[in-house]
Amino acid sequence: MLHLLLGLLLTLSGFCFLGEVESLGINYGQVGNNLPPPDRVLDLLRSLKLTKARIYDTNPQILTAFANSDIELIVTVENQMLPILMDSNQAFQWVHTHIRPYFPATRITGIAIGNEVFTGGDTALISYLVPAMVNIHAALVRFGLDRFIQVLHPVL
Numbered sequence: 001m002l003h004l005l006l007g008l009l010l011t012l013s014g015f016c017f018l019g020e021v022e023s024l025g026i027n028y029g030q031v032g033n034n035l036p037p038p039d040r041v042l043d044l045l046r047s048l049k050l051t052k053a054r055i056y057d058t059n060p061q062i063l064t065a066f067a068n069s070d071i072e073l074i075v076t077v078e079n080q081m082l083p084i085l086m087d088s089n090q091a092f093q094w095v096h097t098h099i100r101p102y103f104p105a106t107r108i109t110g111i112a113i114g115n116e117v118f119t120g121g122d123t124a125l126i127s128y129l130v131p132a133m134v135n136i137h138a139a140l141v142r143f144g145l146d147r148f149i150q151v152l153h154p155v156l
Contacts (some may be wrong), residue, residue: 025052025072030059034036035086045071055155056115058098067105074110074152077136082114091135095143103145110150111136117153122137129153 028041036044038061045053046069054074055062066073075098077085085091099108113133117125133151140146 023051025050025054025129028053028055028062030056030062038062042066042071052109054110054112055117060102063102063106063108066107067102069107072107072109074112075108075110076115076154077132079114079120079122079125081115082117082125082132085113085132085135086128088135088138091132092139092142095145099140099145099149100143103149108149110152111140112152112154116151118155141155 001150026045038059041062042065051070052072052074053066054076056076057078058075063073063075077094081094085094099111103109113136114125114129133153137146137151140149140151
């Protein structure tokens with residue numbers, strides 16, 4: 001009975017939470033078959049009134065398609081880049097190549113450093129995470145983008 005009551009309370013608290021949500025977004029994965037092109041995904045997000053999305057890389061087609069839209073994007077630095085981005089010059093080059101050409105037309109509001117670093121099984125990635133984050137942030141500072149783009153690591 002206690003489990004049922006607890007479940008009911010959690011469900012009801014979820015409804016209260018949704019009343020306070022200002023915006024919703026999605027994780028936009030690109031692994032699969034028969035995926036719609038980015039411009040159709042953008043149309044779908046708009047039709048659903050979603051204002052935020054996260055992509056798991058810096059796919060130029062997506063970044064270009066989302067230019068001049070009202071959708072805020074979080075892009076992801078892929079795990080294999082973490083050891084490379086421990087070098088501040090490489091981090092600067094990464095931002096120069098993957099962010100600068102698209103911002104501000106594409107509303108990039110965050111850079112997620114890595115994906116599932118703590119749960120993916122590659123323990124070496126953990127030691128690369130903070131230095132990569134620091135270097136990407138320093139590169140954003142050098143470009144004057146740190147006021148607009150946050151550096152983060154997705155935990156879940």
